[in-house]
Amino acid sequence: DAMVIQNPRYQVTQFGKPVTLSCSQTLNHNVMYWYQQKSSQAPKLLFHYYDKDFNNEADTPDNFQSRRPNTSFCFLDIRSPGLGDAAMYLCATSRDRGAGRGYTFGSGTRLTVV
Amino acid sequence: AQKITQTQPGMFVQEKEAVTLDCTYDTSDQSYGLFWYKQPSSGEMIFLIYQGSYDEQNATEGRYSLNFQKARKSANLVISASQLGDSAMYFCAMREGKGDQFYFGTGTSLTVIP
Numbered sequence: 001d002a003m004v005i006q007n008p009r010y011q012v013t014q015f016g017k018p019v020t021l022s023c024s025q026t027l028n029h030n031v032m033y034w035y036q037q038k039s040s041q042a043p044k045l046l047f048h049y050y051d052k053d054f055n056n057e058a059d060t061p062d063n064f065q066s067r068r069p070n071t072s073f074c075f076l077d078i079r080s081p082g083l084g085d086a087a088m089y090l091c092a093t094s095r096d097r098g099a100g101r102g103y104t105f106g107s108g109t110r111l112t113v114v
Numbered sequence: 115a116q117k118i119t120q121t122q123p124g125m126f127v128q129e130k131e132a133v134t135l136d137c138t139y140d141t142s143d144q145s146y147g148l149f150w151y152k153q154p155s156s157g158e159m160i161f162l163i164y165q166g167s168y169d170e171q172n173a174t175e176g177r178y179s180l181n182f183q184k185a186r187k188s189a190n191l192v193i194s195a196s197q198l199g200d201s202a203m204y205f206c207a208m209r210e211g212k213g214d215q216f217y218f219g220t221g222t223s224l225t226v227i228p
Contacts, residue, residue, distance in 0.1 A: 031214060042205060042218040043159075050214060088157045097214050101147055101166070105159040 003027050006091050006106035013081050013113055021076040021109045023091030029104070031094040032074040034066060037108075038087045049074060050097065078111075086113045115140050118206050120219035127196045128227050134181070135191040135222045137206035143167075145211030148189040150180065153203040153221075162204075165189060196226045 004025045013019040023032065031050050035043035047056045049068045063085070065077040078085055091106040119138045127133035139148065150162040165173045165180045173180040181190040193200055206219040 033214075033216070037157075040221075042220050045215070048214055055214065090159060092159075092216070094214075094216075098145070098209070098211050100209070101149070101164040103149070103161075103209065103216060105151075105161070107156075107158040110157055 004091060004093055004104050004106035006089075006109050008109060009107065011109055011111050013078075013111065015083065015113055016080050019078050019081055019111070021078075021089050021091075021111070023074045023076070023106055024072050025093045025104075026072070027093055027095070027104060028071060029093035029095045029102070030071075031096065032068060033092040033094070034074070034076050035090040035092065036085075036087045037090060043090055046076070081111070081113045083113050086111055116219075117141065117217035118208055118219035120206055120222050122222045123220070124223045124225070126225050126227055127193075127200075129198060130195055132192060132194045133196055133224065135193070135204050135206075135224065137189045137191065137219060139187050139189060139206075139208050139217075141187075141208065141210055143210040143212060147209045148180070148182070149207040149209070150178070150189075150191045151205045151207060152200075153205060155202070159205075163191065193224075198226050198228060200224060201226045 007022050033048040034046045037043040046060045067075045088108045088110050090108045095102045146167045148165045152160045163175045163178045165182045177194045179192045203221045205221045208217045
């Protein structure tokens with residue numbers, strides 16, 4: 001029944017070694033989001049896709065990239081992880097834009113950088 | 115200006131008592147949606163309750179109710195009969211009718227005391 005699935009749940013990566021986090025959805029939602037959440041803070045939007053249209057937040061570092069090869073999958077690539085990139089990464093989906101209630105989070109990937 | 119303000123960084127409540135978590139919002143849109151999420155230490159974001167700006171009745175979901183006061187721009191969460199498992203971080207969030215953004219407050223950490 002899982003609708004937004006994030007893999008892996010926990011990821012340990014080495015400083016500077018590229019890492020990819022994945023998100024898949026069975027909801028056929030148009031919009032997919034990536035958030036970074038550091039300890040005791042609110043989630044911070046990194047970027048989102050509306051269908052194939054990529055929208056990057058102005059303050060998202062260049063070190064973070066994303067791919068959405070099809071409706072179901074979205075990837076977050078961190079090209080050279082630093083210690084400051086250790087965080088929970090949350091994927092979310094939404095059927096469409098606007099104020100409706102259909103907004104679903106995955107269970108997150110907790111990234112540790114060593 | 116902050117879109118969502120949560121002024122209570124931490125709250126304590128006795129088991130079986132009710133507790134209110136405060137949230138105020140700022141928007142010029144007529145159409146918007148307000149959300150509350152629970153985030154336990156495991157990190158997943160659990161949807162609790164939704165209130166649409168045009169909804170005339172306050173939303174309720176089991177032990178959760180949303181005290182929606184449109185003129186005051188407040189959307190407080192009321193948890194009745196608190197349980198130990200309610201101990202978690204609680205986030206208030208908003209979507210506006212225009213755009214893709216989902217705005218979070220800074221969260222309130224709730225501790226239920228036996």
